[in-house]
Amino acid sequence: METPERRVVGILKNNNINFAATLPCDRIKALLPLIDGNFRTLSLTREENGVGICAGVYLGGGRPVMVIQSTGLGNMVNALLSLNLTYGIPLPVLASWRGVYKESIEAQRHLGKSLPGILEAAGIPYTIARTQDELDKIDEAIRDSFTNLRPHVVLLTPSIWEDSPEEVPGPVEICSRSVELDFKSEIKTPVMTRYEAIRVLNSVSGDDIIVSNLGIPSRELYEINDRELNFYMTGSMGLVSSIGLGLALVQDRHVYVIDGDGSLLMNPNALTAIGDFNPGNLTVVAVDNAAYGSTGNQPTCTCTLSDLELLAKASGIEDTAKVHTEEELKEALSRKTCFIHVIVKPVNAKCRNIPYTAKEIKERFMGSLEVQ
Ligand SMILES: Cc1ncc(C[n+]2csc(CCOP(=O)(O)OP(=O)(O)O)c2C)c(N)n1
Structure with missing residues (x-):
C-alpha cells in the first residue's frame, strides 16, 4: 500500500531531489526515517543553518529540500529573504504545520496561526496541503521553486498522516564512547590584519572556491582579487560556513570559507554540522578580530571568554589550528586544515563596494562551476 509518507518520497525522487536537511516534528516521525533512507x-540542530547548507548544495549543483516543523520557519525568515530571495536560490521546504489542527500544545498556536500571514507579508511563496489528495501540490511547489529560483514552503497539516499505517522505527542504540582532549591554546597580541590574512588565502586559492563573509571581509576579498569562484555574501549573518559546508558536500574542489568571530558565535550550529561530516575539502578560515568589525569593531566575547578553536574541537572538528602570522597561516592552509583560527587586529581596510548584484554574484559563480 502506498502510504502518504511513501508518496512524498516518490514526489521528491521524481523531482531529482538528492539532498535533505531535516529537523523533527512528532507528526512526521514516520516520514523522517524514509527521507533519511532515500536521500x-x-x-x-537549527533550521536557519539548513537554509545556508541547502544554499551551498544548490550553488554546487545539487537539488536540496528541507523537511521540518513549521515553527522552524520562525528562525529561517531572515535567511530566506536575505539569501534565497536576494540571490535567487531555490529551496523547497516541507513544513509539518502545527498549531492549527487538533493542537494540544498551546505554544504552537500563535506562530502556527500567523504563519500564512507572515509568509505572505515576507513575499515567500507557500502552499497549503490538508489531505492526502492534495499531496501533488508538493510536486508543483518544488517545480515552482527550481523554475522561478525562490523558496517555496508547503504547509502540511497533521490530518494528512493521521490514518497512515506507516511504521515508526524504534530509537537508535546509544553506544558507549569516550572523549580525550589534549588542548592548550595561547592567544598572543595580534600582528596581522584581516586584509593580510585574506591576501594569504587568495595566494593559495588557485581554482578553488572561496565563500566570504558579509560586510568588510567580502569587500576586502573583492579588492584583493575579484574572481568568479568568489561567492560574496551580503546578508544572512552566521551562514557563511554553512554555505561552505553545502558546497563541499557536492563539489570536488576545495572550499575555503572566510568567517568571522561574531558570525560564528551567532551560528555555532555550523560547526556541529561540519564536525558531523568532517569533509576533507573544506577549510574554515575563522578570522578572529575579537570584534564585530564590519559594524564598527564592537567587542565580541572572544576577547575575554571563548576560544573558537576549542569550540570547533568540541563540535567534532578534528583537524584544527591556531595561527598568528602569515607564515603560520600559509602552513596551515597548505595542510588543508579544516578549521584555522586566525588571530588578527580589529582593523578594516578601506575598500570599494562590490559593484555586482547578488544575482550576478550567484550566476557567475555557478557559471564558473559549470552547474547551470
Ligand atoms: C542578523 C544580523 N544581525 C546583525 C547584522 C549586522 N552585522 C553585519 S556584519 C556584522 C559583524 C560581523 O562580525 P564578524 O563576524 O566578527 O566579522 P568581521 O566583520 O569582524 O570580520 C554585523 C553585526 C546583520 N547583518 N545581521
Whole structure:
C-alpha cells in the first residue's frame, strides 16, 4: 500500500531531489526515517543553518529540500529573504504545520496561526496541503521553486498522516564512547590584519572556491582579487560556513570559507554540522578580530571568554589550528586544515563596494562551476 509518507518520497525522487536537511516534528516521525533512507540527509540542530547548507548544495549543483516543523520557519525568515530571495536560490521546504489542527500544545498556536500571514507579508511563496489528495501540490511547489529560483514552503497539516499505517522505527542504540582532549591554546597580541590574512588565502586559492563573509571581509576579498569562484555574501549573518559546508558536500574542489568571530558565535550550529561530516575539502578560515568589525569593531566575547578553536574541537572538528602570522597561516592552509583560527587586529581596510548584484554574484559563480 502506498502510504502518504511513501508518496512524498516518490514526489521528491521524481523531482531529482538528492539532498535533505531535516529537523523533527512528532507528526512526521514516520516520514523522517524514509527521507533519511532515500536521500543523503543532514540532521540539523537549527533550521536557519539548513537554509545556508541547502544554499551551498544548490550553488554546487545539487537539488536540496528541507523537511521540518513549521515553527522552524520562525528562525529561517531572515535567511530566506536575505539569501534565497536576494540571490535567487531555490529551496523547497516541507513544513509539518502545527498549531492549527487538533493542537494540544498551546505554544504552537500563535506562530502556527500567523504563519500564512507572515509568509505572505515576507513575499515567500507557500502552499497549503490538508489531505492526502492534495499531496501533488508538493510536486508543483518544488517545480515552482527550481523554475522561478525562490523558496517555496508547503504547509502540511497533521490530518494528512493521521490514518497512515506507516511504521515508526524504534530509537537508535546509544553506544558507549569516550572523549580525550589534549588542548592548550595561547592567544598572543595580534600582528596581522584581516586584509593580510585574506591576501594569504587568495595566494593559495588557485581554482578553488572561496565563500566570504558579509560586510568588510567580502569587500576586502573583492579588492584583493575579484574572481568568479568568489561567492560574496551580503546578508544572512552566521551562514557563511554553512554555505561552505553545502558546497563541499557536492563539489570536488576545495572550499575555503572566510568567517568571522561574531558570525560564528551567532551560528555555532555550523560547526556541529561540519564536525558531523568532517569533509576533507573544506577549510574554515575563522578570522578572529575579537570584534564585530564590519559594524564598527564592537567587542565580541572572544576577547575575554571563548576560544573558537576549542569550540570547533568540541563540535567534532578534528583537524584544527591556531595561527598568528602569515607564515603560520600559509602552513596551515597548505595542510588543508579544516578549521584555522586566525588571530588578527580589529582593523578594516578601506575598500570599494562590490559593484555586482547578488544575482550576478550567484550566476557567475555557478557559471564558473559549470552547474547551470
Ligand atoms: C542578523 C544580523 N544581525 C546583525 C547584522 C549586522 N552585522 C553585519 S556584519 C556584522 C559583524 C560581523 O562580525 P564578524 O563576524 O566578527 O566579522 P568581521 O566583520 O569582524 O570580520 C554585523 C553585526 C546583520 N547583518 N545581521
